[in-house]
């Protein structure tokens with residue numbers, strides 16, 4: 070896993086008597102591990118995994134402990150899908166406890182955030198399924214105003230679900246042969262219907278297209294619905310290049 074960009078965040082064992090022990094193990098990510106956070110800071114904790122969001126139920130899950138000045142110091146979670154040029158706020162399943170925080174450092178007016186006192190560790194789930202197919206960067210943002218400080222924000226046991234290494238995609242397409250003695254290419258799968266979830270038949274006597282296939286070599290079986298014979302062909306799917 071790549072080393073995160075930390076801003077002012079610290080990794081280690083928290084020792085502030087007013088702060089938490091780790092949710093599990095010994096170490097956490099925290100704003101300041103030994104005491105209160107400073108005034109007027111904008112700290113970002115970035116994670117760039119270079120992985121693709123694969124499923125609609127993909128999510129970031131973690132445990133959070135926070136104690137901040139309720140309306141003026143806080144933290145939230147953002148995603149960038151344009152290599153860090155812009156960042157979008159991600160809302161946790163249970164929502165942010167403070168709908169309006171304004172630190173004037175990182176956190177602009179009326180921004181939902183984790184702020185106030187969490188009263189212990191809280192389990193947080195951040196849905197990222199809407200970024201399916203994207204390769205997002207992740208960021209915890211922590212901002213404070215010019216006065217009044219508290220122990221801060223602590224993150225532990227972070228997991229991310231539904232990511233996948235990027236892989237190139239190809240398309241299988243070809244003609245449905247009208248000749249009854251030419252089974253290859255007439256149809257794919259059973260009863261002339263391609264069985265891939267993303268496949269479409271544009272014309273029963275025309276072309277078929279199966280999109281979203283990972284590149285590689287596949288054994289493809291062609292079968293006609295009223296005949297017992299079939300043909301198996303090894304077909305290479307190349308990136309964005311129809312193989313046949």
Ligand SMILES: [Ca+2]
Pocket residue numbers: 138141142213214215216217218
């Ligand atoms: Ca403050």
